[in-house]
Amino acid sequence: MSRVKQKYKQDGFYGIGLIHSVKGLNIGTLWRSAYILGASFIFTIGNRYSRQPGDVTRTWTRIPLFHHDTFEDFYSHLPHDTRLIGVEMGDTAVALDRFDHPSRAVYLLGNEQLGLSPGVMEKCHRLVKLPGAFSLNVAVAGSLVMYDRVSKISHAFPGRL
Numbered sequence: 001m002s003r004v005k006q007k008y009k010q011d012g013f014y015g016i017g018l019i020h021s022v023k024g025l026n027i028g029t030l031w032r033s034a035y036i037l038g039a040s041f042i043f044t045i046g047n048r049y050s051r052q053p054g055d056v057t058r059t060w061t062r063i064p065l066f067h068h069d070t071f072e073d074f075y076s077h078l079p080h081d082t083r084l085i086g087v088e089m090g091d092t093a094v095a096l097d098r099f100d101h102p103s104r105a106v107y108l109l110g111n112e113q114l115g116l117s118p119g120v121m122e123k124c125h126r127l128v129k130l131p132g133a134f135s136l137n138v139a140v141a142g143s144l145v146m147y148d149r150v151s152k153i154s155h156a157f158p159g160r161l
């Protein structure tokens with residue numbers, strides 16, 4: 001059997017998705033950022049994807065879009081040895097500027113009204129938060145987390161993205 005010889009500057013990948021998102025424009029905007037900022041896959045939990053106005057890049061044609069009916073199904077299909085990062089405000093969340101992104105990470109954002117449930121947050125390996133006393137729009141929050149990951153990793157590994 002031949003060996004894979006290709007060497008990458010940095011191992012790792014990330015995916016990003018939403019649970020029970022109700023606003024198509026948010027989903028589309030997040031997907032567009034995900035594709036442009038180098039996500040390897042996107043996902044929905046609960047509400048299925050339908051054509052989204054903000055997704056002018058048609059991200060689902062470029063990287064895989066997974067759907068899970070329930071959080072339990074999503075959780076049981078996490079990629080091997082990959083950290084689940086809940087993006088949510090809260091005392092136990094680490095501020096984004098001090099957060100070291102794991103090499104293999106899946107970022108999960110919450111519903112526009114309710115955020116992530118306590119049960120879901122408990123299952124996350126880490127929680128990360130953005131600054132501010134009020135919550136941001138969910139697509140903005142996700143895009144900032146991706147930008148933070150990309151900028152920290154490309155600083156450590158120039159030319160990665």
Ligand SMILES: C[S@@+](CC[C@H](N)C(=O)[O-])C[C@H]1O[C@@H](n2cnc3c(N)ncnc32)[C@H](O)[C@@H]1O
Pocket residue numbers: 087088089108109110111112113114115116128129130131132134135136137138139141142
């Ligand atoms: C509009 S917020 C939900 C707000 C909800 N009313 C609450 O107070 O929990 C929707 C999602 O955006 C993300 N989000 C918004 N602002 C955030 C922040 N400052 N830090 C981390 N996540 C944030 C989270 O994923 C959150 O579940």
